[in-house]
Amino acid sequence: MKKLALAVSLALSFGVAQAQDKTIKISGFGAKTGPVRSFGVNSEAAMLAAADVINKAGGVKLADGSKAKVVVDFYDDRCTAEEGISVIRRIAGTDALVAVGPTCSNVAEPLFGILQKKVGDASDSGLQFPVFTDVAIKVGLARISEWAFRNVPNEMTMYSSVFYWLHKTRPELKTVYGGVEEDFAHSRATWHVVMKDRAQANDFKVVGESKWLLADTNFATQVREMKKANADIVAISAHPFSMCGALKEMARQGVKPKVLVGLTSSSSLETLQGCAKQAQGIIIPTSFAPVTKEGKFAAQTTAKFKGAADLHSMAAWENMFILKDVMESEKITGKDVQGDRRKIRDGLAKLKQTKGLMGVTKRTDDREADKPYLFVQAKGNEWVVLHDPL
Amino acid sequence: MLDFFQSVSDGVLFGATYALIGIGFTLVFGVMHKLNMAYAAASVGGAYAGLLVLKVMSAAPPVLVFLGAFAAGGVLGWLVYLTCFHFIPLSSPLATLMSTVGMLLLIDEIIVHVTEGMPQNYPAMFDDVMLRAGDFTMRGDLLLVFGVAVLCMVALMLLLYRTRLGLATRAVSQQPVAARLCGIRLEQVNATTFIITGLLGGIAGALIGASVGTLSPLLTTPLTVKGLIVTVIGGLGSVPGAIVAGLLVGGFENVLQLYRGVTERDLYVMLLLFVFLTFRPDGIFAPKGGRD
Numbered sequence: 001m002k003k004l005a006l007a008v009s010l011a012l013s014f015g016v017a018q019a020q021d022k023t024i025k026i027s028g029f030g031a032k033t034g035p036v037r038s039f040g041v042n043s044e045a046a047m048l049a050a051a052d053v054i055n056k057a058g059g060v061k062l063a064d065g066s067k068a069k070v071v072v073d074f075y076d077d078r079c080t081a082e083e084g085i086s087v088i089r090r091i092a093g094t095d096a097l098v099a100v101g102p103t104c105s106n107v108a109e110p111l112f113g114i115l116q117k118k119v120g121d122a123s124d125s126g127l128q129f130p131v132f133t134d135v136a137i138k139v140g141l142a143r144i145s146e147w148a149f150r151n152v153p154n155e156m157t158m159y160s161s162v163f164y165w166l167h168k169t170r171p172e173l174k175t176v177y178g179g180v181e182e183d184f185a186h187s188r189a190t191w192h193v194v195m196k197d198r199a200q201a202n203d204f205k206v207v208g209e210s211k212w213l214l215a216d217t218n219f220a221t222q223v224r225e226m227k228k229a230n231a232d233i234v235a236i237s238a239h240p241f242s243m244c245g246a247l248k249e250m251a252r253q254g255v256k257p258k259v260l261v262g263l264t265s266s267s268s269l270e271t272l273q274g275c276a277k278q279a280q281g282i283i284i285p286t287s288f289a290p291v292t293k294e295g296k297f298a299a300q301t302t303a304k305f306k307g308a309a310d311l312h313s314m315a316a317w318e319n320m321f322i323l324k325d326v327m328e329s330e331k332i333t334g335k336d337v338q339g340d341r342r343k344i345r346d347g348l349a350k351l352k353q354t355k356g357l358m359g360v361t362k363r364t365d366d367r368e369a370d371k372p373y374l375f376v377q378a379k380g381n382e383w384v385v386l387h388d389p390l
Numbered sequence: 391m392l393d394f395f396q397s398v399s400d401g402v403l404f405g406a407t408y409a410l411i412g413i414g415f416t417l418v419f420g421v422m423h424k425l426n427m428a429y430a431a432a433s434v435g436g437a438y439a440g441l442l443v444l445k446v447m448s449a450a451p452p453v454l455v456f457l458g459a460f461a462a463g464g465v466l467g468w469l470v471y472l473t474c475f476h477f478i479p480l481s482s483p484l485a486t487l488m489s490t491v492g493m494l495l496l497i498d499e500i501i502v503h504v505t506e507g508m509p510q511n512y513p514a515m516f517d518d519v520m521l522r523a524g525d526f527t528m529r530g531d532l533l534l535v536f537g538v539a540v541l542c543m544v545a546l547m548l549l550l551y552r553t554r555l556g557l558a559t560r561a562v563s564q565q566p567v568a569a570r571l572c573g574i575r576l577e578q579v580n581a582t583t584f585i586i587t588g589l590l591g592g593i594a595g596a597l598i599g600a601s602v603g604t605l606s607p608l609l610t611t612p613l614t615v616k617g618l619i620v621t622v623i624g625g626l627g628s629v630p631g632a633i634v635a636g637l638l639v640g641g642f643e644n645v646l647q648l649y650r651g652v653t654e655r656d657l658y659v660m661l662l663l664f665v666f667l668t669f670r671p672d673g674i675f676a677p678k679g680g681r682d
Contacts (some may be wrong), residue, residue, distance in 0.1 A: 033499060035505035035608045065438045182653055211652045215608040218597065220529075221648050224393070239604045248603040251522060252529060274509035274604045350478040 020069035020072070024060055024334055026051070026173060027096040027317065028134060029087045030103035032076035035214075035241070038270060038308070039103040039135055043316040044074040046298070047100060050320035053301060060324050063331035070324070079104040079356065084111045092129040097332070097340050098317045099131050103312075105138035106184040108148075112172070115145035117343065130345040132323065134316035137264065138189045142367040149348045149367045151315045151322065155194045155264060158285035158373050161389045162261060163202040163334020165231065165375070173258060178209035178232035179222065179246050181238035187263055191237035207231050214242055219249040227255045235261040236282075240268065244275035252277050259283065267376050267383055269312045277376045287371040288314040288357060289385050295357040314357055322354045359390075392525055397648040398641045404641015405538035409599065410594035411613055412632035413546065414587040420582045420627030421563045426488045428470050428493035430613035432645030435497045435607055436463030436588070441510060452513035452600065459596035460491030460589055466497075467588015471581050495612065501607045503575055505653035509606040512599035535597045542590055543633050549586070550629070559583060563627070563649065623666045625673025634674055 014091040028047045029166035031039035050068040054060065059067040075091065077084040085157045091099050102108050116126035126145070133142070133150040155293040166173055176199040181187035196206050208229045210222035223246065226234060234250075236243050243266050248258075260282040263273075267284040288311040291298045298317045300310035307313055326347035332340040351363045362370040411430055418426045440459030443450050474489040519530025525544045550556035561569040570576055598613070599605040620639055624631030639659060646658040666673065 033502060035502070035606065037502050041506060179469055213652055214655075215612045216652070217602040217609065217612075218400065218404050218644070220646060221397055222652075224396065241608055243606065244509060244604050245602055253515070253527070253607075270508050274511060274606075 004362075009141045012057065014105045017162055022059075022062070022066060023071045023093065023335055024062075024068045024327070024332070024340075025071045025073065025096040025375065026320065027073050027075065027083070027091045027094070029075040029077050029091065029099055029101035035080050036079050036103060036239075038268075039312055040074070040076065040315035042302070042307040042310065043101070043134055044072075045305040046309070046313040046316040047074065048070045048303045049307070052305075054320065054324055055110075055388065060332075061332045063330045064333070068334050074190050076087045077102050077104075077107055078108060080109040081107050084108075085114055086128065086130075088129065088131065090116070092127055095128075095337050097327075097337065098323055099129065100134055100316055100323075101131070102133065103135045105136040105141065105189070107283075108133055108141050109137035109138065109144070109185065112141055112144035112148040115147040117145050119146045125249045128341065130341055130348060132319050132348065134319050135312040136186070137312075138186050138308075139193055140366070140368075146367070147345055147348070149317050151354075151361070151369045151371070153264060153287035153311060153371045154375055155190055155347035157284075157370065158264065159190075159194050159198040159261075159366065160201065161373070162283065162285050162375060163199050163204060164260075165387060166259060167202045167204065170259065173232040174205060175229075175231040175253075176204045176209045176233045176235055177207055177226055177229045177257070179226065179234060179236040179238060179243075180209055180211050181214055181242050182211045183213045186240060186265065187237045187239060190263055191235070195235045195237055199233075204233065212238070212242055212246065214239065216242055217245060219246045220247065221250040223253050224256055225252065227253055231257060232289070233259045233261060234256055236266075238266070239263065240266050240270035240274050243271065244278065246280035247275050255278060256268040264311060268306050269332075272378065272381055272383070274380050276378065282375075282378050283375055283386060285373050286376050286381075286383075287311045287373045289374060289376055289383065291374075291385060292357060292359075298357055302372070318354070318356050322348075322351075325354075326351070393528040393646065393648060397512070397644045399526070400651065401463055401531070401641035401644025403501050403640070404601065404639045404644070405531065405637040406532075406536040406554060407594055407598045407617045407636075407641050408620050409633045409636025410542060410597070411617035412624055412636045414544065414594070415617045415621040416624060416627055416629060416632040417546075417587050417590075417620065418583060418617060421559055422475070422480070423563075424480065424581055425490065425618075426470060426473075426587075427487065427490040428473070428474065428497060429490075429587065431494040431497040431641065432588060433463060433471055433591035433595035434464040434598075434605065434607075434610050434613065435466050435501060435595070436460070436592030437504070437512070438501055438510070439463075439466075439551050440592070440596050441605070442638075443510070444513070452515045453512050456593065456596045456600075459592040461592065463488065463592015463595065464585045464589040465582040467586075467591060470588070471584035474582065475584070476577065487581055489533050492609065498607055498610050501610075505607070507607065512596075512603060512605045514600035514603060517600070529601075532599055535601050538593065538597060538599060539617045541628070542593060543547060544620045546586070546590065546629060551657060555579075560651075619663050622663060625675045628673060628675040629652045631673050631675035638674075 032040035040349035059069045075087045105218040139150045180191040261285040267286045359372040374388040375385040375386045439462030464668040516530035521528040620635040624635030647655040
């Protein structure tokens with residue numbers, strides 16, 4: 001009897017040890033060096049925090065009923081296309097099942113280009129590896145490849161909503177002037193393709209635009225043009241450093257539009273650290289604010305891993321839980337790496353909606369996300385919710 | 391027409407910062423015939439270090455932050471000399487070039503890691519002052535930058551031409567072997583040159599941070615490029631050349647931006663460099679050969 005009990009306990013402990021040994025790898029990649037390092041740092045922290053929560057709840061259930069822990073590693077793509085492509089090839093050569101990233105749209109676009117365009121196309125030797133983007137937000141990139149998926153807000157929808165709301169609530173506002181960071185894919189596209197178009201669609205007259213570069217330090221000429229235009233609304237499609245430079249110059253030259261609208265990515269701690277005083281009142285649509293219980297929990301957990309919660313890093317958090325659900329519903333084996341990658345891809349493609357930190361996120365046919373959003377405004381040293389359009 | 395004069399005025403005032411960066415490059419080249427590619431990065435690093443004054447005294451006046459940047463710039467300049475020039479054979483031109491490029495990247499990454507890539511507010515003086523003459527305006531803080539830059543340049547010229555140290559520096563730049571034979575310690579002169587240019591760089595970095603209002607790691611590469619352009623256009627080794635070239639480049643790029651837009655601005659600045667390299671490769675003020 002004693003021998004039987006000993007044998008059973010040994011078998012059980014071996015089984016437990018086996019389950020404890022099972023891991024599945026999700027790789028992250030983004031800018032961890034260079035001027036946009038904060039995005040990569042925050043995404044990594046959010047992924048590690050989410051993995052910690054998943055693992056504490058037991059891990060991911062595999063096809064055979066056992067559970068595997070999630071292991072996250074994060075690669076630095078330096079926000080350059082060459083490095084991003086090199087990184088994804090390196091990840092594809094490991095046992096990682098899926099990658100979350102990249103940070104920069106100028107990396108995402110060429111990177112998606114090296115993935116297989118159509119699944120199952122034997123004549124296409126592109127990489128067969130699912131990429132689930134958290135940050136790179138330039139419009140319409142996921143349609144480049146059927147292996148590319150994004151969980152980023154739809155700026156067309158958000159800015160349409162912003163200008164619609166402004167038109168309805170502030171009927172005295174008639175004109176819009178743009179300030180554009182021309183040498184960054186996201187900011188450039190957001191003004192030229194999204195903001196300008198949506199402003200005009202909501203009966204605003206676009207009276208001009210001033211352009212600058214990401215690392216510019218002198219905005220005198222541009223702000224002077226802005227001052228001459230004297231528009232009711234100034235829409236600044238720029239990241240925090242150059243946006244702060246422009247806002248400070250606007251303060252010097254006494255340019256005070258009735259409303260300031262900003263770029264989604266600028267609704268962050270960086271803006272408040274760089275120019276809280278000058279950014280007071282700026283309105284930015286965002287797909288994350290810590291207003292729900294889940295959102296607050298995600299933000300607090302990410303902070304424990306030394307990351308900040310914003311619309312980008314919280315997308316990385318959401319991606320981890322979406323991937324967990326997909327892995328379980330598609331019954332990945334944890335043994336057949338390429339087979340599991342295909343299952344994850346197919347599982348992501350099947351999704352019609354996912355649960356996000358702000359509510360339900362719809363998935364579109366071109367593998368993008370239609371995320372709930374709200375408008376935040378810089379007040380004091382924080383972003384406060386101004387309006388929930390949904 | 392007013393827009394043209396306004397652009398020239400804004401550009402020339404901002405060009406004073408380019409002149410300060412150019413002086414640092416040109417002085418090191420003049421003495422050692424080597425380029426210190428880490429100079430602009432060290433200047434920005436000095437400016438960041440100046441912010442430590444605010445950590446100790448949160449209500450410290452901006453002038454103390456500038457002095458902190460001044461001192462930190464000198465220390466960084468000496469460190470750059472020690473790590474990139476002192477122990478590296480100066481007879482190998484590529485070795486020091488590559489070591490300073492490496493130092494540029496290192497300083498850049500240190501800044502990014504320490505600040506987590508976040509832009510840092512930089513204190514300024516007279517940033518709320520705007521001098522107006524009708525529609526023509528001049529920023530008070532940029533006038534201060536211009537004034538401080540001019541003072542630094544005058545002080546440097548006095549140091550080079552009125553002091554024994556300056557005499558030794560010029561001797562080493564013109565005839566290093568003869569200078570050594572006269573008992574001048576080359577290593578000491580070289581190290582002192584780096585400290586002096588570092589002090590200048592710290593002030594330049596602080597002034598640039600103050601005029602922009604924010605410091606960011608994004609500044610190091612464009613300042614390095616501008617500094618090199620100014621150095622070449624002004625004449626390698628010529629301090630007055632660097633001053634004039636800095637103001638010229640600042641004014642030129644601002645005017646071109648007004649008429650051709652920001653996407654073509656840098657193209658025309660590079661064309662200006664090309665023109666000088668083709669038709670006047672020694673720069674505006676080619677330093678005289680031979681001895682004083």
